[in-house]
Amino acid sequence: MTAETMEAPLVAAPTATPPHPLREFWGYFSANRGAVAGLFVIVGVVLVALLADVLAPHSPYLTDTKIALKPPFWQEGGSITYPLGTDAIGRDILSRLIYGSRLSLLIGVIVISISIVVGTVLGLVAGFARGVTEIFIMRLMDIVLTMPSLLLAIVVVAVLGPGLVNSMLAVALVILPHYVRLARAAVITETSKDYVTAARVSGAGNLRLMFKEVLPNCTAPLIVQASLGISTAILDAAALGFLGLGAQPPSPEWGTMLADAREFVLRAWWVVTFPGLAILITVLAFNLLGDGLRDALDPKLKR
Amino acid sequence: MLRFILTRVSLVIPTFIGITLLAFFLIRLVPGDPIETMAGERGIDAARHEQLKKDFGLDKPLIIQYGYYIERVLHGDLGKSIVTRESVLSEFQTLFPATVELAVCAILFALFLGIPAGILAAVRRNSIFDHGVMGISLTGYSMPIFWWGLILILVVSVQLGWTPVSGRIDVLYYIEPVTGFLLIDSFFSEDEGAFMSALGHLILPTIVLGTQPLATIARMTRSAMLEVLGEDYIRTAKAKGLSRFRVIGLHALRNALIPVVTVIGLQVGVLFTGAILTETIFSWPGIGKWLIEAIFRRDYPVLQGGLLLVGVIVMSVNLIVDLTYGLINPRIRHNR
Amino acid sequence: MALLEIENLSVEFPTQGGIMRAVDDVSLKLDVGEVLGVVGESGSGKSVTMLALMGLIPFPGRVKAKKLSFNGRDLLTMSDRERRKLTGKDVAMIFQEPTTSLNPCFTVGFQLTETLRLHEGMDRKAARRRAIELLEQVGIPSAESRLTAYPHQLSGGMNQRVMIAMAIACNPKLLIADEPTTALDVTIQAQILDLLMTLQKERNMALVMITHNMGVVAETAKRVMVMYAGQIMEERSAADLFASPQHPYTAALLAALPERSEGSRLATIPGVVPGLYDRPRGCLFSPRCAYATEHSRNVRPELRPWAGGHVRCHYPLGDPNRNANMNADHPLGTEAAS
Ligand SMILES: Nc1ncnc2c1ncn2[C@@H]1O[C@H](COP(=O)(O)OP(=O)(O)OP(=O)(O)O)[C@@H](O)[C@H]1O
Ligand SMILES: [Mg+2]
Numbered sequence: 001m002t003a004e005t006m007e008a009p010l011v012a013a014p015t016a017t018p019p020h021p022l023r024e025f026w027g028y029f030s031a032n033r034g035a036v037a038g039l040f041v042i043v044g045v046v047l048v049a050l051l052a053d054v055l056a057p058h059s060p061y062l063t064d065t066k067i068a069l070k071p072p073f074w075q076e077g078g079s080i081t082y083p084l085g086t087d088a089i090g091r092d093i094l095s096r097l098i099y100g101s102r103l104s105l106l107i108g109v110i111v112i113s114i115s116i117v118v119g120t121v122l123g124l125v126a127g128f129a130r131g132v133t134e135i136f137i138m139r140l141m142d143i144v145l146t147m148p149s150l151l152l153a154i155v156v157v158a159v160l161g162p163g164l165v166n167s168m169l170a171v172a173l174v175i176l177p178h179y180v181r182l183a184r185a186a187v188i189t190e191t192s193k194d195y196v197t198a199a200r201v202s203g204a205g206n207l208r209l210m211f212k213e214v215l216p217n218c219t220a221p222l223i224v225q226a227s228l229g230i231s232t233a234i235l236d237a238a239a240l241g242f243l244g245l246g247a248q249p250p251s252p253e254w255g256t257m258l259a260d261a262r263e264f265v266l267r268a269w270w271v272v273t274f275p276g277l278a279i280l281i282t283v284l285a286f287n288l289l290g291d292g293l294r295d296a297l298d299p300k301l302k303r
Numbered sequence: 304m305l306r307f308i309l310t311r312v313s314l315v316i317p318t319f320i321g322i323t324l325l326a327f328f329l330i331r332l333v334p335g336d337p338i339e340t341m342a343g344e345r346g347i348d349a350a351r352h353e354q355l356k357k358d359f360g361l362d363k364p365l366i367i368q369y370g371y372y373i374e375r376v377l378h379g380d381l382g383k384s385i386v387t388r389e390s391v392l393s394e395f396q397t398l399f400p401a402t403v404e405l406a407v408c409a410i411l412f413a414l415f416l417g418i419p420a421g422i423l424a425a426v427r428r429n430s431i432f433d434h435g436v437m438g439i440s441l442t443g444y445s446m447p448i449f450w451w452g453l454i455l456i457l458v459v460s461v462q463l464g465w466t467p468v469s470g471r472i473d474v475l476y477y478i479e480p481v482t483g484f485l486l487i488d489s490f491f492s493e494d495e496g497a498f499m500s501a502l503g504h505l506i507l508p509t510i511v512l513g514t515q516p517l518a519t520i521a522r523m524t525r526s527a528m529l530e531v532l533g534e535d536y537i538r539t540a541k542a543k544g545l546s547r548f549r550v551i552g553l554h555a556l557r558n559a560l561i562p563v564v565t566v567i568g569l570q571v572g573v574l575f576t577g578a579i580l581t582e583t584i585f586s587w588p589g590i591g592k593w594l595i596e597a598i599f600r601r602d603y604p605v606l607q608g609g610l611l612l613v614g615v616i617v618m619s620v621n622l623i624v625d626l627t628y629g630l631i632n633p634r635i636r637h638n639r
Numbered sequence: 640m641a642l643l644e645i646e647n648l649s650v651e652f653p654t655q656g657g658i659m660r661a662v663d664d665v666s667l668k669l670d671v672g673e674v675l676g677v678v679g680e681s682g683s684g685k686s687v688t689m690l691a692l693m694g695l696i697p698f699p700g701r702v703k704a705k706k707l708s709f710n711g712r713d714l715l716t717m718s719d720r721e722r723r724k725l726t727g728k729d730v731a732m733i734f735q736e737p738t739t740s741l742n743p744c745f746t747v748g749f750q751l752t753e754t755l756r757l758h759e760g761m762d763r764k765a766a767r768r769r770a771i772e773l774l775e776q777v778g779i780p781s782a783e784s785r786l787t788a789y790p791h792q793l794s795g796g797m798n799q800r801v802m803i804a805m806a807i808a809c810n811p812k813l814l815i816a817d818e819p820t821t822a823l824d825v826t827i828q829a830q831i832l833d834l835l836m837t838l839q840k841e842r843n844m845a846l847v848m849i850t851h852n853m854g855v856v857a858e859t860a861k862r863v864m865v866m867y868a869g870q871i872m873e874e875r876s877a878a879d880l881f882a883s884p885q886h887p888y889t890a891a892l893l894a895a896l897p898e899r900s901e902g903s904r905l906a907t908i909p910g911v912v913p914g915l916y917d918r919p920r921g922c923l924f925s926p927r928c929a930y931a932t933e934h935s936r937n938v939r940p941e942l943r944p945w946a947g948g949h950v951r952c953h954y955p956l957g958d959p960n961r962n963a964n965m966n967a968d969h970p971l972g973t974e975a976a977s
Contacts, residue, residue, distance in 0.1 A: 027655065034438070143321035146618050147610075148575035151594065155325075155610055158598055159332045235447055239580060242449045243595060258450055262584075265453050266461055273457075276450025284445040291441070428698065533697070535739040541695055543754045543805070544727030557744040633789045634743060 028296035035292020041285035049101040056095040057081070060252040064090035069268045085270040087261065093270065096252035097278050103253045104282060107168055107237045108230035114172040115179050115233075116226060122176075123183025124210050127191070138184070141177035149174040150239060157245045164253065167246035171236045175229050182225055186218030220297045227290035231283040238279050254279045304636060307629050315622050322614035326607045327372050333603055337361065340603050343385020381608035386600050391608035395590065400483025401471060402589035405581065406574045408486075408505055409512035410567070417517045418563070421524025425532060426551055436521060443518030448577055452511040452584035459507060466506050469586040473500040504585075512581045516570045523566045527559040534558070561632050568624025571617050642845050643669040643692075643813060646706035650684070650691050650869075653699050659915050661687040661700075663869035666942070671812065672843040676860030676877065678850060678892065682912045684869035685849045686735075689815045693732055694722055710812060728758040731806035735818040737798035741790035747774075747801050748786030751808065758809045773804040777834060796827035800834070807838055813845040814838075821851065832859065853892060857881060862948075865889050868913050868923040875948025885946050885955040888924050922953065930954055932965055 029035055048055060070086040071078040078085060084093040122141075126134040144152065156170035190213060191197075199213055240246035241255025249256060254275040261271035331337050338355045339345055347355070356362055360371050375381075381391040417440075424436040460468045471485050472478065476497040478488045486505065489497040531537065532555055540554040579591035586592070590609065597605035629635040650662035662684045669675055677685050691702045694714070707714040709730060714722060734740040742750060751773065752766035761769065767786070774782035777800040790798055799819060806814055816835060820828035836859055839846045848859050856863055856877065864874040865888065873886040884890040891908045910927035913919060917926075921938050925931040935953045942951040954961045 031655075034441075139317045139321065143318050143325070146318055146322070146572065146621065147325075147614055148572040148579075148617060150576035150579050151610065151613060154579070154594070154598060155329060155606070158603075158606060159329065159334075161334065231445060235445070238447055239449060242447075242580070243583065245598070255447070255449075258447075258453070262453065265457055269457055272450070272453050276447055276454065279447045279450065280442070280445060283447070284442060287441055287445050535734060535736055536742040538690075538695055538697075539734065539740045539802075539805075540742065542693055542727060542732045543757070544723040544725070545753070545757060546723065554742050554745075558742070561744075632744075634791050 025296050029292055032292040032295060034288045035296075038285040038288030038292065041281060042289060045101050045105065045282055045285070048098055049105050052098045052102055056092075056098040057083070058092040058095040060091065060096040060099040061250055062091060066090065069264065069271070071268070072270050084274050085268070087257075087271050088264055088268075091250075093274055096257060097254070097274060100252040100254045100257065100275070100278065101282070103164070103247065103251065104234050104238070104279070107164075107171075107253075108234045108286070111168050111172045111175070111233035111237070112226050112229050114169070115176050115229060116222065118172070119176050119179025120183040120215070120222070123180040123185075124187055124214065126180065127184040127187025127214075128210065134184075137180065141180050144173065145177045149236065153236060153240060154243070154245060157240065162245045162248065164247040164251065167237055167240040168233075170240065171233050174236065175232055178225055178229065179222070182221055183218060186221070187214050190214045190217050224290055224294040224297060227286055227293055231286035231290065234279065234286070235283050304629070307635060308626060311622060311625050311629075315618055318618055319615065322611060322618065323373060323376065324369075325614070326611040327369055329610060330603050330607050340601075341382070341385075343602070343604075376611065381611065382604035384597075384602055384605045386602045386605075391605055392612075394593065394605070395609065395612055397480075397483070398588060398590050398593050400480075401485070401587060402578050402582070402591060404484045404486060405505070405508055405512060405587060405589060406571075406578060408509040409574060409577070410516055410570060412509050412513035413516035413520050413570070414567070417520030418524050418560075421521045421563075422528055422551065422556065422559075424521070424525045425528035428529065433525075436525070440518040440521045443514045444522070446514055446518075448511050448514055449580045449584060451514060452507070452581060455507050455511060456584070467500075467504050469504075469584075471501065471504050471587060472497065473504075476500060508581050508585045508587055511584070512574065512577045515573055515577060516567075519566060519570065519573070520563065524559065524563050527562045528555060531555045531559045561628065564624060564628055564631065568621050568628075571620045571624075575613060575617060641668045642671045642673075642710055643667070644706055644708045645692065646704065648688065648691060648702070648704040648707065650687050650696055651701045651703075653701075654915065656915050660918075661869055662691060664942070665866075665869075665871055667864065667871075667874075669813070669845050669847070672839075672845055673862065674839060674846045674848065674860050676848050676850065676856035676863040677866060678853060678856055678863065679866035679872075680908075680912050681851070682868075682914075683866040685866055686817050687869075688866070689732065689817060689847060689849065693726055693730060693815070694719075695726075695732075724758070727754055728809040729811055730813045730815070731809070731811040732815040732817065733799070733802045733806045733819050736822050737795055737802050738790060738822070740802060741798055743790055745789075746786065747788050747790065747793070751786075751801065751805055754805055754808045769808070770804075773808055774801070776807075776838075777801075777804045778830070779804075795823050796831065799823060799827075799831055803831070803834065803838070807842070807844075810842060811844060813847070815847045815849070817849045818851065819848075820855070835859075865892070868918070870923060870951060871942055871949065872924065872952070873948065873950045874942075875946065875950075879947055883946070883957055885948075885950045885957050886924075886952050887928050887930055887956065890956060891927075891929075922951075930965065 064086075067082065067086050068088055068090040070082050070090075072085045073080045073083050075085075082092050082094070084097070086092055087096070122137050126137040153167070153170035153174050156173060157166055160166040160169065187210075191209075199209060237246055238253070238255030238258075241253045242259045244259055247253035247256045249260060257275040258272065261268075261275065265272050330340060333340055338352060338359065338361060339347065341359055342355050344351070344355075360368055363371070379392055381395075383390055384394060387394065420436045420440075424433040427433050456468055460466050467473070472489065476489070476494065478485060478492050478494075478497055478501075481488050481491070485501045486498070489501045492498070532551075536558075537550060537555055540550045545554070575591070578589060579595060581587065582589045582592035583595055590613065594606060594609045594613075596602075597609065645665060645667040648662060648665045648667075649660065652659040652661055665684075665688055667675075677688075679685055687696070687700075690696050691704075692707070692709075692714075696702050704715060709725065712725070714725075717725075741747070748767065748770055751770040752761075752763070755761045755766040755769055756763070759766075759769075770786060771782045774785060779785055779797060779800050785793070785797075790801075793801070799822075803819075814835075819835065820831050823831060832855060835846065835848075838844065846859075848855065850856060860877050862875070863877050863880045865872045865880075865886065867888050873880065873884065873889045875885070880889060881893070884893055888908075895908060908927060913923060913926070919925055919936065921934075921936040922928065922931070922940050925936045928935070932953075938953075940951050940953045942949050945955055946957055954965050958964070
């Protein structure tokens with residue numbers, strides 16, 4: 001903002017051509033170092049999950065009370081056989097974390113898939129049907145949004161019973177409203193545009209419109225919301241696991257591991273630290289990715 | 304303005320009905336016999352079963368039952384805990400101040416750190432400070448707070464011994480509940496030790512519960528501020544020759560706070576979610592811990608009543624924030 | 640001595656696609672009480688030039704200049720604090736969009752007295768009295784009651800009057816009006832222009848009138864500066880410029896006026912102002928110029944003294960050797976080397 005005297009002749013502006021949209025997207029995305037880091041971490045976690053059988057040094061369920069609460073290898077009494085130590089009943093923490101990544105990713109992907117499919121359908125229906133149907137759906141979503149998410153999830157689990165599958169359903173319900181709103185908003189903006197009117201005039205039915213015209217146009221925000229939603233799903237499912245309402249022991253789900261570890265917080269820091277760190281890093285990676293995608297896809301912020 | 308208030312108030316009515324329906328059906332959907340669920344008696348004989356069925360009005364059609372339920376709710380009768388046999392409402396009333404105390408401290412913590420951090424980050428956009436604030440707040444936003452609480456206990460309480468591990472106040476002290484807010488009650492008890500103890504017990508839970516709101520508020524303040532700083536009226540303010548401090552602290556902030564207030568309102572739900580976890584970790588005798596225990600004891604009347612009360616409270620706070628939004632935004636205050 | 644002197648001013652904005660030069664080598668002198676019209680199509684850098692003068696180029700824009708002085712004081716070496724004492728007091732600016740240029744959260748009275756209290760050191764009472772006076776001067780009826788109004792409660796024309804009142808509050812020596820009437824109804828436009836011209840004469844302010852509208856220029860300005868793609872293309876007295884435009888771009892602007900009727904906006908010249916990606920190597924106007932040659936496409940002309948003003952063209956319309964030069968495609972004078 002401050003003026004300065006001219007020292008050197010100003011360079012002529014470059015004569016370049018505008019880049020291809022996909023390249024442009026990658027340009028914006030890769031300029032965001034956080035997003036790239038997030039992507040790398042996610043790829044890493046996916047690889048770990050896929051190769052869990054190869055990577056894990058031990059079975060995640062194998063107990064051995066003789067080696068209970070062994071510290072990580074760099075601490076006195078630790079050994080490289082159990083790099084991150086063992087838990088209260090002698091299970092290898094690293095192996096459990098590695099297998100746990102499968103569960104967390106699975107939770108994220110399944111929850112998001114349910115939410116996206118159900119949410120988009122509800123949103124499309126609300127957007128196209130309007131009237132009473134729309135009011136009913138949207139009011140219902142308002143209620144879901146009003147209730148504290150974990151309380152609602154707990155209530156669902158109370159009805160369905162604790163467990164991994166039920167906790168996933170609970171979380172899917174809790175994050176549903178975002179997708180409903182998104183899809184409905186997309187329908188409403190798209191249907192007011194000319195080409196949809198044109199398609200209507202040429203006799204395309206609502207169903208065809210939904211899938212051929214509207215859906216492709218809301219994929220970008222859906223992708224962003226999905227990435228951010230996976231992080232919420234992993235976090236909420238872990239919270240349910242921690243409360244003893246999600247995946248049940250001896251499942252190596254990270255939240256459940258923390259629930260088991262709680263009572264050893266004073267004696268064995270490693271049983272508490274590593275599962276939480278795994279959750280934090282994974283969730284952070286998805287949030288970084290989501291932020292990066294949003295910035296790269298949102299034309300408003302381009303400049 | 305009156306019309307604005309009336310529309311907003313009328314908008315929450317369906318939400319209220321929805322919450323009552325949710326609470327009403329909860330107890331009927333839980334697996335097992337609803338009568339035994341409600342009475343908390345198991346393996347009862349047929350006569351007692353019939354008696355209870357009459358008592359609860361379960362022999363009537365659903366819609367009538369719902370009508371009875373609403374009537375009872377409006378009279379403040381939320382049923383009895385099957386474990387303690389206490390009225391759900393009175394249990395709620397004794398525990399609620401603890402949760403409010405924690406939540407208020409957490410939101411104040413989030414506001415006092417989050418708003419200045421967000422403003423500075425926006426003003427020094429792309430600086431190291433900005434990247435730092437954004438990085439930390441995204442981490443806070445991604446934080447599994449149940450783990451965060453354990454780590455803080457591990458480091459601050461166990462390793463450093465600075466704060467107590469759990470509870471609201473040391474067992475040495477007995478403070479007569481007047482307001483129910485221990486910080487206030489102990490302050491007026493003229494026992495300095497009690498006050499310091501209450502304060503010490505609050506620190507970690509406040510940080511843990513405040514982490515996510517802090518992250519959200521800092522991010523929101525920053526983006527609202529960035530948007531406002533690009534507005535024409537900021538250029539006008541600068542063109543008047545006003546100092547940077549006045550342009551940012553008065554002209555920009557006043558406008559940027561409008562969306563931030565909405566976000567603060569939305570934090571009530573987040574705070575409650577967090578309170579469930581935080582209270583569990585720190586054995587904080589509040590609503591969150593009460594509800595979790597209710598689940599494990601299959602104390603469904605408590606869960607039902609708690610769900611209803613929490614839902615109504617969150618809804619009301621959202622409504623109040625919505626109305627405040629109208630108050631601080633002159634465009635709404637004068638139109639309509 | 641001139642009131643305002645700008646020499647070789649450039650403003651650049653770094654963007655994802657490269658460096659956007661919004662103002663390119665602009666020089667300008669303005670005397671006390673003089674009215675200068677600045678015209679050019681959208682995006683030609685009119686606003687950015689004046690914002691640079693006000694010190695209001697937004698981040699991450701960069702301002703460079705050989706000289707930037709106002710009333711004998713060097714704006715380039717002045718501290719920010721000193722400069723703020725000038726802006727809003729001796730140099731004031733009003734903007735195109737009156738409604739968004741006023742802060743929606745504060746009353747008109749607050750925004751108006753703020754300037755007075757800052758620059759004139761008035762107390763609350765005095766500032767209030769003066770504010771009422773100012774609002775009356777700019778023709779706002781029942782001025783006193785308007786003090787407590789918020790901008791959204793007033794019409795666009797009223798808001799622009801408030802903006803003008805704010806700008807003239809401290810008796811500026813130079814007022815910059817950036818398309819002050821574009822966002823307003825036609826009838827209101829005339830009123831606001833009249834108001835500005837009356838105030839200019841009463842106070843003998845220098846006035847820079849930025850506009851798209853040649854009619855407005857003809858009505859108000861003594862001297863006209865025509866900008867294109869960040870550069871000055873022609874700068875001469877209004878009478879001369881309208882009688883015999885020297886730059887093909889000026890001529891095209893004038894020809895685009897239907898019968899040169901006043902009040903109509905610039906009509907179309909084929910093509911668009913070059914953006915970041917299609918900035919020509921030679922004369923910036925050459926892709927749209929009817930008289931472009933190989934030479935003018937490759938070599939950028941300099942702004943040179945011509946016909947009582949300045950023009951940036953290889954073949955000014957009034958040049959007696961014009962045809963010969965164009966045909967021979969001779970490189971011109973000082974630029975032979977470049
Ligand atoms: N903050 C900015 N960042 C990047 N480019 C900018 C910025 N502000 C202005 N520009 C560019 O500078 C160029 C000149 O803009 P300017 O606003 O001065 O044009 P103008 O002549 O005032 O046009 P109009 O008649 O539309 O007001 C435009 O191409 C614009 O895109
Ligand atoms: Mg402009």
